Amino acid sequence: MAAIETSGLSKRYRRIWALSEVDLTVHAGGITALVGPNGAGKSTLLKLCVGFERPTAGSLRIWGIDPTRDRAGAVGSVGYVPQDPSLYRELTVEEHLRFAASLRPRFDAEHARGRLRRLQIPLSAAATDLSGGQQAQVALAIALGTRAPVLLLDEPLANLDPLARREFLTVLGEAVRVDGVTAVLASHVVAEVEPVCDRLLVLGQGRVLLHETVAEALGGHRVAPEGAADAPGLVALFPDRAGAFHALVRAAADAPATRPATMEEIVMGYLAAGRAAPTAVVPSETATAVAVAS
Amino acid sequence: MTRAALALRIHRFEAVALGLLAAAALAFSGGLLLRLLALNVPLSCFLSSHSSDGLDSGCAGRSDYNDYLLLAGDIGMYAVIALAILPFILGLVLGVAVVAKELERGTVALAWSVGPSRLRWLLGVVVPGLVAILGVSLVAGVVADRLELARDPTIDPAVSLHHLGLRGVVLPAYVLASFGIALAVGARLGRVLPALLLAGALSLAGVLGTTAIVDGMLRTEAIPVDESSMMEVRAFAAGRVFDSLIRTPEGELITWAEAEDRFGTTFWEAMDPGSPGYDPTAGLRSVYLVTPGQLYPFAEWRLAIILGAIGLGGIVLAFAIVERRRPT
Numbered sequence: 059m060a061a062i063e064t065s066g067l068s069k070r071y072r073r074i075w076a077l078s079e080v081d082l083t084v085h086a087g088g089i090t091a092l093v094g095p096n097g098a099g100k101s102t103l104l105k106l107c108v109g110f111e112r113p114t115a116g117s118l119r120i121w122g123i124d125p126t127r128d129r130a131g132a133v134g135s136v137g138y139v140p141q142d143p144s145l146y147r148e149l150t151v152e153e154h155l156r157f158a159a160s161l162r163p164r165f166d167a168e169h170a171r172g173r174l175r176r177l178q179i180p181l182s183a184a185a186t187d188l189s190g191g192q193q194a195q196v197a198l199a200i201a202l203g204t205r206a207p208v209l210l211l212d213e214p215l216a217n218l219d220p221l222a223r224r225e226f227l228t229v230l231g232e233a234v235r236v237d238g239v240t241a242v243l244a245s246h247v248v249a250e251v252e253p254v255c256d257r258l259l260v261l262g263q264g265r266v267l268l269h270e271t272v273a274e275a276l277g278g279h280r281v282a283p284e285g286a287a288d289a290p291g292l293v294a295l296f297p298d299r300a301g302a303f304h305a306l307v308r309a310a311a312d313a314p315a316t317r318p319a320t321m322e323e324i325v326m327g328y329l330a331a332g333r334a335a336p337t338a339v340v341p342s343e344t345a346t347a348v349a350v351a352s
Numbered sequence: 353m354t355r356a357a358l359a360l361r362i363h364r365f366e367a368v369a370l371g372l373l374a375a376a377a378l379a380f381s382g383g384l385l386l387r388l389l390a391l392n393v394p395l396s397c398f399l400s401s402h403s404s405d406g407l408d409s410g411c412a413g414r415s416d417y418n419d420y421l422l423l424a425g426d427i428g429m430y431a432v433i434a435l436a437i438l439p440f441i442l443g444l445v446l447g448v449a450v451v452a453k454e455l456e457r458g459t460v461a462l463a464w465s466v467g468p469s470r471l472r473w474l475l476g477v478v479v480p481g482l483v484a485i486l487g488v489s490l491v492a493g494v495v496a497d498r499l500e501l502a503r504d505p506t507i508d509p510a511v512s513l514h515h516l517g518l519r520g521v522v523l524p525a526y527v528l529a530s531f532g533i534a535l536a537v538g539a540r541l542g543r544v545l546p547a548l549l550l551a552g553a554l555s556l557a558g559v560l561g562t563t564a565i566v567d568g569m570l571r572t573e574a575i576p577v578d579e580s581s582m583m584e585v586r587a588f589a590a591g592r593v594f595d596s597l598i599r600t601p602e603g604e605l606i607t608w609a610e611a612e613d614r615f616g617t618t619f620w621e622a623m624d625p626g627s628p629g630y631d632p633t634a635g636l637r638s639v640y641l642v643t644p645g646q647l648y649p650f651a652e653w654r655l656a657i658i659l660g661a662i663g664l665g666g667i668v669l670a671f672a673i674v675e676r677r678r679p680t
């Protein structure tokens with residue numbers, strides 16, 4: 059079953075297209091790393107899934123439900139963790155769980171409590187007394203307490219220190235394994251999410267640049283260190299930290315004069331390819347639809 | 353812990369501030385009312401103050417009567433104003449806090465992503481909050497009614513149009529109106545301070561507009577009453593006077609300016625027994641255009657229903673906005 063399925067999904071904010079004709083199927087199970095630079099459309103995609111935004115064009119189904127037609131059903135199918143945990147400063151951790159239970163009929167507060175106890179986060183503590191990492195864990199525990207089949211995590215690592223990031227990812231990985239949920243984890247820190255992710259989804263300039271399993275991506279890409287612009291299967295030339303350009307190529311493991319690509323290099327290569335490609339433009343059919351609607 | 357208790361925790365700053373404000377206003381007004389009642393001035397003193405014979409000599413020298421007049425007059429007016437303003441503040445502050453504060457802080461992202469129904473989320477805050485402030489304003493309305501009676505014991509406030517809109521069931525209606533407007537504006541703007549300012553201005557305009565409409569309705573319900581009857585019949589004394597007119601011998605009602613044109617500039621002397629030109633056979637009589645005080649319950653409920661409808665409209669609009677808007 060598809061956890062997320064989109065077809066021609068587009069979202070425009072005034073004159074900017076945050077997403078442009080995105081066709082995507084995220085199958086159930088595992089963690090998908092949703093990576094891309096700021097403004098790539100990661101948050102927009104997740105907000106569309108949770109019904110916080112409405113598509114300008116195209117269609118979207120989350121766990122088989124269209125959020126624009128049945129937002130309640132879509133929200134009921136997802137647990138959402140925003141970048142800022144958005145906790146109430148007036149409530150304790152325990153009160154947050156009760157609050158969630160009061161809003162969601164089948165909220166599993168005991169499940170969330172158990173996770174927080176294991177992390178030694180005091181339930182009686184006020185949300186404002188918790189560290190950033192602990193607040194993120196509370197937000198994750200609430201999302202897991204929904205027992206939703208799909209978890210959407212909108213850059214929850216962005217404001218965390220390295221240790222808190224690692225703890226967060228460990229808890230997430232365990233939850234996905236134990237609870238069997240599907241998670242989509244938005245991040246722009248590729249190296250940190252790589253160990254826990256099963257699939258890689260690279261967004262750039264509102265378009266899907268790559269969507270494969272991590273194994274397929276690592277096995278199907280190589281780096282030509284000399285940066286040959288005419289290398290067979292060239293995806294793009296991308297710079298390393300020293301400024302030297304290398305070529306990311308689609309090639310088998312035995313391709314000559316190449317070495318295995320890291321996940322970060324694959325993402326860099328596809329982002330470079332995305333930048334080199336024409337800027338996302340309004341598709342003709344979409345433009346017509348928008349013109350008619352407006 | 354119930355949803356209402358959690359809502360109270362989330363909005364505890366507003367709850368405490370408004371609670372203190374309401375307690376202060378009610379303590380001030382209630383204390384004044386109790387003090388007036390404790391002075392125990394005989395009703396005859398008040399009745400005699402309205403009679404043509406003047407104040408009873410037994411009352412004139414009473415220090416408690418003078419104290420009563422001082423307390424019931426200026427200080428009493430402050431209490432009435434405090435009670436009338438209280439519902440506005442309660443409705444405005446709480447109405448803005450319910451949605452705008454959460455949008456400003458970003459906490460709706462949590463609430464709206466956990467709860468499949470935004471309606472349920474909003475009801476969870478609106479219902480307990482509204483019940484609380486309606487209850488307080490209902491008490492304020494009753495105290496204001498009692499204070500009205502205490503300030504002038506010769507007139508039953510239930511049949512008096514004096515201070516219509518400053519007492520009784522209108523005060524809870526003010527709460528509903530300002531709350532509904534603040535809720536809708538807060539939901540639309542998503543920022544506390546701008547929402548507070550705009551909702552305050554809109555609430556004030558709404559109340560002034562409604563009051564003007566109701567005054568217009570009362571004017572159409574006014575009847576002409578002879579000047580001599582005004583003091584004899586207390587219902588007219590407790591009515592709303594809209595105009596002073598002249599009744600001609602033919603029974604026609606004309607303005608004073610029209611009377612001057614028809615009967616000369618000194619026509620009024622014919623109606624004044626103390627004037628050398630007094631002529632009881634002239635047939636001219638001074639009348640007032642008065643809406644009788646007996647219409648008070650009707651006028652009060654009419655005003656309250658219009659304000660309540662504005663408030664309910666605002667609440668419905670707020671629900672519609674919340675249902676469609678982004679959490680930022």
